[in-house]
Amino acid sequence: AQTVTQSQPEMSVQEAETVTLSCTYDTSESDYYLFWYKQPPSRQMILVIRQEAYKQQNATENRFSVNFQKAAKSFSLKISDSQLGDAAMYFCAYRRGETSGSRLTFGEGTQLTVNP
Amino acid sequence: DGGITQSPKYLFRKEGQNVTLSCEQNLNHDAMYWYRQDPGQGLRLIYYSQIVNDFQKGDIAEGYSVSREKKESFPLTVTSAQKNPTAFYLCASSMYSPGVKGSGYTFGSGTRLTVV
Numbered sequence: 188a189q190t191v192t193q194s195q196p197e198m199s200v201q202e203a204e205t206v207t208l209s210c211t212y213d214t215s216e217s218d219y220y221l222f223w224y225k226q227p228p229s230r231q232m233i234l235v236i237r238q239e240a241y242k243q244q245n246a247t248e249n250r251f252s253v254n255f256q257k258a259a260k261s262f263s264l265k266i267s268d269s270q271l272g273d274a275a276m277y278f279c280a281y282r283r284g285e286t287s288g289s290r291l292t293f294g295e296g297t298q299l300t301v302n303p
Numbered sequence: 304d305g306g307i308t309q310s311p312k313y314l315f316r317k318e319g320q321n322v323t324l325s326c327e328q329n330l331n332h333d334a335m336y337w338y339r340q341d342p343g344q345g346l347r348l349i350y351y352s353q354i355v356n357d358f359q360k361g362d363i364a365e366g367y368s369v370s371r372e373k374k375e376s377f378p379l380t381v382t383s384a385q386k387n388p389t390a391f392y393l394c395a396s397s398m399y400s401p402g403v404k405g406s407g408y409t410f411g412s413g414t415r416l417t418v419v
């Protein structure tokens with residue numbers, strides 16, 4: 188079974204600084220997708236960024252980028268120029284690639300605090 | 304606008320009662336999912352359905368039941384057999400097609416269930 192581990196229950200960053208959230212996963216599959224989701228205090232889940240395992244290039248979305256290390260099974264999220272609105276719970280998630288109907292497996296989450 | 308609607312937002316259950324959480328989507332998504340969220344444990348999969356009239360157990364299905372009679376609807380019943388039902392419940396949906404791989408989920412806004 189696939190597992191996703193986020194080893195940092197809590198992180199904090201100063202506004203305008205950069206922070207990196209860690210995620211590792213375990214799988215024997217070669218075709219899969221990785222995601223980072225954000226859950227603000229409203230508890231609405233918001234997709235931040237997505238990475239296809241077959242792509243070597245790291246995904247980026249504006250201030251958000253990932254460091255995908257396939258051999259190490261590591262998938263960290265970097266937030267640049269942190270803003271107060273980035274404060275949220277962040278979840279790393281894994282999904283097998285053979286069909287988009289397959290299940291998402293989530294990590295335990297990292298609570299990010301942004302200090303003004 | 305297309306999306307997922309969960310109702311009610313807050314639900315209170317007495318000991319020994321069954322309650323049903325509603326999840327409706329108008330995204331024409333084939334697959335639907337129910338997750339439970341507890342503090343420090345991330346999101347855990349309860350049940351999922353990839354097509355109408357078919358569903359599979361997730362990791363924590365005991366004490367829960369579902370139905371999928373319509374593509375748009377995937378209600379979750381929390382039965383009296385669920386010993387610790389107080390949690391936040393999230394419904395999600397995604398496309399299910401061999402040609403559409405790795406799409407993320409669309410989430411509802413959640414239902415907070417409390418046993419009183």
